[in-house]
Amino acid sequence: MLSLSRSFVLLGALMVSASAYAERPLLWLNEGVDLNGRQFEIAPVMEVDRQADDTGATSGLQQKLTEHLAALGVLASAARADGNRVIVVCRVMKYARGSVAGRWVGGGLGAAYIIVRVMLLDGGSHALLGDMVSVQEIAGGGLFSIGAEKTVTSNAAEEIAKAIAQRQKAAR
Amino acid sequence: MRIHVAICLWILAGVLIGGCTPLVRVEDMVPAQMAKVPIVVDKTLAVAPVRGGEPSESFLRVIANADNAEYAEALLRALRNTGLFREVLAGERGDLVLRTEIISQKTTLGSKIYTLLVHYDVRAGTNGRVLWRGNFYSDMAGLDLFTNAFDQTWLVRVRARTVQDNLRQFTAALTDELPRSLK
Numbered sequence: 001m002l003s004l005s006r007s008f009v010l011l012g013a014l015m016v017s018a019s020a021y022a023e024r025p026l027l028w029l030n031e032g033v034d035l036n037g038r039q040f041e042i043a044p045v046m047e048v049d050r051q052a053d054d055t056g057a058t059s060g061l062q063q064k065l066t067e068h069l070a071a072l073g074v075l076a077s078a079a080r081a082d083g084n085r086v087i088v089v090c091r092v093m094k095y096a097r098g099s100v101a102g103r104w105v106g107g108g109l110g111a112a113y114i115i116v117r118v119m120l121l122d123g124g125s126h127a128l129l130g131d132m133v134s135v136q137e138i139a140g141g142g143l144f145s146i147g148a149e150k151t152v153t154s155n156a157a158e159e160i161a162k163a164i165a166q167r168q169k170a171a172r
Numbered sequence: 173m174r175i176h177v178a179i180c181l182w183i184l185a186g187v188l189i190g191g192c193t194p195l196v197r198v199e200d201m202v203p204a205q206m207a208k209v210p211i212v213v214d215k216t217l218a219v220a221p222v223r224g225g226e227p228s229e230s231f232l233r234v235i236a237n238a239d240n241a242e243y244a245e246a247l248l249r250a251l252r253n254t255g256l257f258r259e260v261l262a263g264e265r266g267d268l269v270l271r272t273e274i275i276s277q278k279t280t281l282g283s284k285i286y287t288l289l290v291h292y293d294v295r296a297g298t299n300g301r302v303l304w305r306g307n308f309y310s311d312m313a314g315l316d317l318f319t320n321a322f323d324q325t326w327l328v329r330v331r332a333r334t335v336q337d338n339l340r341q342f343t344a345a346l347t348d349e350l351p352r353s354l355k
Contacts, residue, residue, distance in 0.1 A: 028275040111282035131307050139282025
Protein backbone atom coordinates (compact mmCIF):
# COMPACT_ATOMS: atom_id res chain seq x y z
CA MET A 1 0.00 0.00 0.00
CA LEU A 2 1.34 3.45 -0.87
CA SER A 3 2.41 5.77 1.90
CA LEU A 4 0.35 8.89 2.40
CA SER A 5 3.01 11.13 0.86
CA ARG A 6 3.32 8.93 -2.22
CA SER A 7 -0.44 8.88 -2.51
CA PHE A 8 -0.50 12.67 -2.72
CA VAL A 9 2.29 12.66 -5.29
CA LEU A 10 0.35 10.19 -7.40
CA LEU A 11 -2.82 12.22 -6.99
CA GLY A 12 -0.97 15.36 -8.00
CA ALA A 13 0.45 13.64 -11.07
CA LEU A 14 -3.00 12.46 -12.07
CA MET A 15 -4.40 15.96 -11.63
CA VAL A 16 -1.68 17.49 -13.80
CA SER A 17 -2.08 14.91 -16.52
CA ALA A 18 -5.84 15.16 -16.50
CA SER A 19 -6.03 18.89 -16.11
CA ALA A 20 -4.89 19.96 -19.56
CA TYR A 21 -8.27 19.66 -21.16
CA ALA A 22 -8.45 20.10 -24.90
CA GLU A 23 -10.99 18.78 -27.31
CA ARG A 24 -10.54 18.83 -31.03
CA PRO A 25 -13.31 21.06 -32.38
CA LEU A 26 -15.69 19.48 -34.78
CA LEU A 27 -16.25 21.78 -37.74
CA TRP A 28 -19.86 21.43 -38.89
CA LEU A 29 -20.52 22.30 -42.52
CA ASN A 30 -23.83 23.24 -44.08
CA GLU A 31 -25.24 20.89 -46.72
CA GLY A 32 -23.39 21.03 -49.99
CA VAL A 33 -20.52 23.16 -48.69
CA ASP A 34 -17.09 22.36 -50.07
CA LEU A 35 -14.06 24.13 -48.58
CA ASN A 36 -11.60 22.65 -51.03
CA GLY A 37 -9.58 25.29 -52.85
CA ARG A 38 -11.00 28.21 -50.90
CA GLN A 39 -9.01 30.92 -49.17
CA PHE A 40 -9.71 32.09 -45.66
CA GLU A 41 -9.88 35.62 -44.35
CA ILE A 42 -10.01 36.23 -40.60
CA ALA A 43 -12.44 38.86 -39.43
CA PRO A 44 -11.46 40.83 -36.31
CA VAL A 45 -11.95 38.54 -33.34
CA MET A 46 -14.78 39.77 -31.19
CA GLU A 47 -15.33 39.11 -27.54
CA VAL A 48 -18.55 38.53 -25.70
CA ASP A 49 -16.66 38.21 -22.45
CA ARG A 50 -15.15 41.60 -21.62
CA GLN A 51 -12.20 40.05 -19.77
CA ALA A 52 -10.93 38.46 -22.95
CA ASP A 53 -10.40 41.82 -24.56
CA ASP A 54 -8.79 43.35 -21.47
CA THR A 55 -6.15 40.66 -21.26
CA GLY A 56 -5.35 40.64 -24.96
CA ALA A 57 -6.80 37.18 -25.51
CA THR A 58 -8.72 38.31 -28.58
CA SER A 59 -5.70 39.84 -30.29
CA GLY A 60 -3.63 36.82 -29.29
CA LEU A 61 -6.18 34.49 -30.83
CA GLN A 62 -6.32 36.52 -34.02
CA GLN A 63 -2.54 36.55 -34.35
CA LYS A 64 -2.11 32.85 -33.68
CA LEU A 65 -4.94 31.85 -36.00
CA THR A 66 -3.45 34.00 -38.75
CA GLU A 67 -0.10 32.28 -38.30
CA HIS A 68 -1.61 28.80 -38.39
CA LEU A 69 -3.74 29.42 -41.47
CA ALA A 70 -0.76 31.01 -43.22
CA ALA A 71 1.31 27.95 -42.40
CA LEU A 72 -1.39 25.78 -43.96
CA GLY A 73 -1.28 27.92 -47.08
CA VAL A 74 -4.97 28.87 -47.00
CA LEU A 75 -4.80 32.45 -45.75
CA ALA A 76 -6.31 34.95 -48.17
CA SER A 77 -3.74 37.44 -49.46
CA ALA A 78 -5.78 40.61 -49.83
CA ALA A 79 -9.20 41.74 -48.70
CA ARG A 80 -11.59 41.19 -51.59
CA ALA A 81 -15.16 40.04 -51.49
CA ASP A 82 -15.70 37.08 -53.75
CA GLY A 83 -17.20 33.66 -53.64
CA ASN A 84 -13.87 31.89 -53.32
CA ARG A 85 -13.22 33.46 -49.95
CA VAL A 86 -14.39 32.24 -46.63
CA ILE A 87 -14.60 34.69 -43.76
CA VAL A 88 -13.65 33.20 -40.41
CA VAL A 89 -15.61 34.92 -37.65
CA CYS A 90 -14.40 34.14 -34.14
CA ARG A 91 -16.24 35.13 -31.00
CA VAL A 92 -14.70 34.58 -27.58
CA MET A 93 -17.73 33.47 -25.59
CA LYS A 94 -15.95 32.93 -22.29
CA TYR A 95 -12.43 33.47 -21.07
CA ALA A 96 -10.61 33.29 -17.76
CA ARG A 97 -6.89 33.64 -17.16
CA GLY A 98 -7.22 31.82 -13.83
CA SER A 99 -4.36 31.73 -11.34
CA VAL A 100 -1.28 29.63 -10.70
CA ALA A 101 -2.15 29.30 -7.02
CA GLY A 102 -5.63 28.05 -7.83
CA ARG A 103 -4.27 25.58 -10.34
CA TRP A 104 -1.89 24.30 -7.67
CA VAL A 105 -4.79 23.62 -5.32
CA GLY A 106 -6.79 22.02 -8.12
CA GLY A 107 -10.45 21.06 -8.21
CA GLY A 108 -11.17 23.67 -10.84
CA LEU A 109 -9.91 26.61 -8.80
CA GLY A 110 -7.85 28.97 -10.94
CA ALA A 111 -8.59 27.15 -14.17
CA ALA A 112 -7.59 29.03 -17.31
CA TYR A 113 -10.03 28.49 -20.15
CA ILE A 114 -11.27 29.92 -23.39
CA ILE A 115 -14.42 29.11 -25.33
CA VAL A 116 -14.48 30.29 -28.93
CA ARG A 117 -17.35 30.03 -31.36
CA VAL A 118 -16.18 30.02 -34.95
CA MET A 119 -18.47 30.68 -37.91
CA LEU A 120 -17.40 30.39 -41.52
CA LEU A 121 -19.21 32.77 -43.85
CA ASP A 122 -19.18 32.87 -47.62
CA GLY A 123 -17.08 35.85 -48.76
CA GLY A 124 -19.69 36.97 -51.26
CA SER A 125 -23.12 36.19 -49.85
CA HIS A 126 -22.13 35.96 -46.16
CA ALA A 127 -24.17 32.78 -45.93
CA LEU A 128 -23.23 30.49 -43.06
CA LEU A 129 -20.98 27.73 -44.36
CA GLY A 130 -19.64 26.19 -41.18
CA ASP A 131 -19.85 26.42 -37.43
CA MET A 132 -17.99 25.03 -34.43
CA VAL A 133 -16.99 25.61 -30.82
CA SER A 134 -13.46 25.29 -29.49
CA VAL A 135 -13.08 24.69 -25.77
CA GLN A 136 -9.65 24.78 -24.15
CA GLU A 137 -8.91 24.52 -20.44
CA ILE A 138 -5.93 24.09 -18.16
CA ALA A 139 -7.17 23.34 -14.65
CA GLY A 140 -4.11 22.15 -12.75
CA GLY A 141 -0.36 21.95 -12.70
CA GLY A 142 0.58 24.66 -10.24
CA LEU A 143 3.86 26.31 -11.19
CA PHE A 144 4.04 24.22 -14.34
CA SER A 145 0.96 26.06 -15.59
CA ILE A 146 2.49 29.53 -15.68
CA GLY A 147 1.32 31.16 -18.89
CA ALA A 148 -1.73 28.92 -19.13
CA GLU A 149 -3.88 31.88 -20.19
CA LYS A 150 -1.77 32.22 -23.34
CA THR A 151 -1.51 28.47 -23.87
CA VAL A 152 -5.26 27.97 -24.01
CA THR A 153 -5.56 30.77 -26.58
CA SER A 154 -2.78 29.29 -28.67
CA ASN A 155 -4.29 25.81 -28.43
CA ALA A 156 -7.65 27.12 -29.56
CA ALA A 157 -6.13 28.80 -32.61
CA GLU A 158 -4.22 25.67 -33.52
CA GLU A 159 -7.21 23.40 -33.28
CA ILE A 160 -9.46 25.75 -35.24
CA ALA A 161 -6.92 25.83 -38.04
CA LYS A 162 -6.54 22.04 -37.95
CA ALA A 163 -10.30 21.54 -38.07
CA ILE A 164 -10.50 23.75 -41.17
CA ALA A 165 -7.60 21.90 -42.77
CA GLN A 166 -9.23 18.54 -42.00
CA ARG A 167 -12.40 19.59 -43.79
CA GLN A 168 -10.44 20.74 -46.78
CA LYS A 169 -8.60 17.42 -47.00
CA ALA A 170 -11.83 15.47 -46.60
CA ALA A 171 -13.29 17.32 -49.56
CA ARG A 172 -10.48 16.30 -51.88
CA MET B 173 -3.60 2.51 6.43
CA ARG B 174 -6.87 3.46 8.11
CA ILE B 175 -6.61 6.95 6.66
CA HIS B 176 -6.23 5.50 3.17
CA VAL B 177 -9.22 3.23 3.67
CA ALA B 178 -11.27 6.14 5.00
CA ILE B 179 -10.36 8.35 2.05
CA CYS B 180 -11.20 5.58 -0.40
CA LEU B 181 -14.55 4.97 1.28
CA TRP B 182 -15.44 8.67 1.14
CA ILE B 183 -14.56 8.82 -2.55
CA LEU B 184 -16.52 5.66 -3.24
CA ALA B 185 -19.51 7.01 -1.33
CA GLY B 186 -19.41 10.18 -3.36
CA VAL B 187 -19.24 8.27 -6.62
CA LEU B 188 -22.12 6.00 -5.63
CA ILE B 189 -24.25 8.91 -4.47
CA GLY B 190 -23.51 10.72 -7.70
CA GLY B 191 -24.14 7.59 -9.73
CA CYS B 192 -27.57 7.27 -8.20
CA THR B 193 -28.40 10.82 -9.07
CA PRO B 194 -31.44 10.94 -11.32
CA LEU B 195 -30.87 12.16 -14.84
CA VAL B 196 -32.12 15.56 -15.85
CA ARG B 197 -35.88 15.71 -16.32
CA VAL B 198 -37.14 16.66 -19.75
CA GLU B 199 -39.45 19.28 -18.27
CA ASP B 200 -36.38 21.09 -16.90
CA MET B 201 -35.17 21.55 -20.47
CA VAL B 202 -38.36 23.20 -21.74
CA PRO B 203 -38.41 27.02 -21.78
CA ALA B 204 -40.99 28.70 -19.59
CA GLN B 205 -44.21 28.94 -21.51
CA MET B 206 -44.72 32.34 -23.05
CA ALA B 207 -48.04 33.75 -24.15
CA LYS B 208 -49.16 31.62 -27.06
CA VAL B 209 -49.27 33.28 -30.42
CA PRO B 210 -52.31 32.64 -32.60
CA ILE B 211 -51.74 29.82 -35.04
CA VAL B 212 -49.79 31.67 -37.71
CA VAL B 213 -48.54 28.72 -39.69
CA ASP B 214 -51.60 26.64 -40.50
CA LYS B 215 -49.58 23.54 -41.16
CA THR B 216 -48.42 20.47 -39.32
CA LEU B 217 -44.81 20.36 -38.21
CA ALA B 218 -43.13 16.97 -37.99
CA VAL B 219 -40.15 16.87 -35.66
CA ALA B 220 -37.65 14.41 -37.08
CA PRO B 221 -35.41 12.42 -34.72
CA VAL B 222 -32.59 14.53 -33.30
CA ARG B 223 -29.09 13.63 -34.41
CA GLY B 224 -25.68 14.20 -32.87
CA GLY B 225 -26.48 13.72 -29.20
CA GLU B 226 -25.03 11.03 -27.00
CA PRO B 227 -26.79 8.42 -24.87
CA SER B 228 -26.87 9.11 -21.15
CA GLU B 229 -26.37 5.50 -20.13
CA SER B 230 -23.00 6.34 -18.68
CA PHE B 231 -21.76 5.55 -15.20
CA LEU B 232 -20.08 8.97 -15.11
CA ARG B 233 -23.38 10.77 -15.53
CA VAL B 234 -21.81 13.97 -14.32
CA ILE B 235 -20.09 14.40 -17.68
CA ALA B 236 -22.66 12.65 -19.85
CA ASN B 237 -24.20 14.85 -22.49
CA ALA B 238 -27.78 15.40 -23.53
CA ASP B 239 -29.01 12.52 -25.63
CA ASN B 240 -31.15 12.61 -28.76
CA ALA B 241 -34.33 11.25 -27.21
CA GLU B 242 -34.32 13.70 -24.30
CA TYR B 243 -33.63 16.62 -26.61
CA ALA B 244 -36.35 15.57 -29.04
CA GLU B 245 -38.94 15.34 -26.29
CA ALA B 246 -38.00 18.76 -24.92
CA LEU B 247 -38.12 20.14 -28.47
CA LEU B 248 -41.62 18.74 -29.04
CA ARG B 249 -42.93 20.27 -25.85
CA ALA B 250 -41.29 23.64 -26.51
CA LEU B 251 -42.76 23.83 -30.02
CA ARG B 252 -46.23 22.84 -28.81
CA ASN B 253 -46.00 25.56 -26.18
CA THR B 254 -45.51 28.23 -28.85
CA GLY B 255 -48.87 27.48 -30.47
CA LEU B 256 -47.32 28.55 -33.78
CA PHE B 257 -48.36 25.48 -35.75
CA ARG B 258 -51.67 23.72 -36.25
CA GLU B 259 -50.11 20.55 -34.93
CA VAL B 260 -46.66 19.43 -33.83
CA LEU B 261 -45.90 15.73 -33.96
CA ALA B 262 -42.92 13.41 -33.86
CA GLY B 263 -41.80 11.80 -37.09
CA GLU B 264 -40.77 12.78 -40.59
CA ARG B 265 -44.15 13.20 -42.31
CA GLY B 266 -45.86 16.52 -42.17
CA ASP B 267 -46.49 19.70 -44.11
CA LEU B 268 -43.20 20.93 -42.66
CA VAL B 269 -40.34 18.86 -41.27
CA LEU B 270 -37.93 20.08 -38.58
CA ARG B 271 -34.49 18.55 -38.61
CA THR B 272 -32.21 19.03 -35.60
CA GLU B 273 -28.54 18.24 -35.21
CA ILE B 274 -26.56 18.69 -32.01
CA ILE B 275 -23.32 19.96 -33.52
CA SER B 276 -21.30 20.18 -30.35
CA GLN B 277 -21.73 19.77 -26.62
CA LYS B 278 -18.77 19.98 -24.29
CA THR B 279 -18.12 20.17 -20.58
CA THR B 280 -14.97 21.53 -19.02
CA LEU B 281 -14.05 19.32 -16.08
CA GLY B 282 -12.27 21.97 -14.05
CA SER B 283 -14.46 25.05 -14.37
CA LYS B 284 -17.61 22.99 -15.12
CA ILE B 285 -18.83 24.98 -18.07
CA TYR B 286 -21.29 23.28 -20.40
CA THR B 287 -21.51 24.46 -24.00
CA LEU B 288 -24.08 23.52 -26.60
CA LEU B 289 -24.30 24.30 -30.33
CA VAL B 290 -27.34 23.07 -32.26
CA HIS B 291 -28.46 23.32 -35.88
CA TYR B 292 -32.15 23.47 -36.80
CA ASP B 293 -33.77 23.61 -40.22
CA VAL B 294 -37.36 23.52 -41.42
CA ARG B 295 -38.07 21.91 -44.76
CA ALA B 296 -41.10 21.52 -46.94
CA GLY B 297 -42.60 18.09 -46.42
CA THR B 298 -43.27 17.61 -50.11
CA ASN B 299 -39.92 18.34 -51.73
CA GLY B 300 -37.44 18.80 -48.85
CA ARG B 301 -36.66 22.39 -49.78
CA VAL B 302 -35.12 24.29 -46.88
CA LEU B 303 -37.47 27.07 -45.77
CA TRP B 304 -35.65 28.24 -42.66
CA ARG B 305 -32.49 27.36 -40.82
CA GLY B 306 -30.44 28.55 -37.88
CA ASN B 307 -27.65 27.60 -35.47
CA PHE B 308 -27.86 28.51 -31.80
CA TYR B 309 -25.22 28.52 -29.10
CA SER B 310 -25.73 28.34 -25.35
CA ASP B 311 -23.45 27.93 -22.38
CA MET B 312 -23.63 28.03 -18.63
CA ALA B 313 -20.81 28.33 -16.13
CA GLY B 314 -20.49 26.30 -13.00
CA LEU B 315 -19.33 26.59 -9.44
CA ASP B 316 -16.05 25.17 -8.26
CA LEU B 317 -15.68 21.59 -7.09
CA PHE B 318 -15.20 22.29 -3.42
CA THR B 319 -18.57 23.87 -2.92
CA ASN B 320 -20.29 21.02 -4.67
CA ALA B 321 -17.94 18.10 -4.08
CA PHE B 322 -20.65 15.44 -3.99
CA ASP B 323 -23.49 17.31 -5.60
CA GLN B 324 -23.31 15.89 -9.07
CA THR B 325 -26.92 16.91 -9.63
CA TRP B 326 -25.68 20.47 -9.98
CA LEU B 327 -24.02 19.84 -13.34
CA VAL B 328 -27.08 17.95 -14.55
CA ARG B 329 -29.22 20.97 -13.74
CA VAL B 330 -26.82 23.31 -15.52
CA ARG B 331 -27.05 21.14 -18.60
CA ALA B 332 -30.85 21.26 -18.47
CA ARG B 333 -30.81 25.05 -18.23
CA THR B 334 -28.43 25.31 -21.16
CA VAL B 335 -30.73 23.17 -23.30
CA GLN B 336 -33.63 25.31 -22.11
CA ASP B 337 -31.82 28.47 -23.23
CA ASN B 338 -31.02 26.98 -26.62
CA LEU B 339 -34.65 25.99 -27.16
CA ARG B 340 -35.78 29.43 -26.08
CA GLN B 341 -33.53 31.10 -28.65
CA PHE B 342 -34.69 28.67 -31.34
CA THR B 343 -38.41 29.01 -30.72
CA ALA B 344 -38.15 32.81 -30.51
CA ALA B 345 -36.31 33.01 -33.84
CA LEU B 346 -38.65 30.49 -35.48
CA THR B 347 -41.75 32.35 -34.31
CA ASP B 348 -40.33 35.61 -35.64
CA GLU B 349 -38.83 34.49 -38.95
CA LEU B 350 -40.61 31.40 -40.29
CA PRO B 351 -43.97 33.04 -41.05
CA ARG B 352 -42.17 35.65 -43.16
CA SER B 353 -40.17 33.08 -45.07
CA LEU B 354 -43.33 31.13 -45.89
CA LYS B 355 -45.00 34.11 -47.56
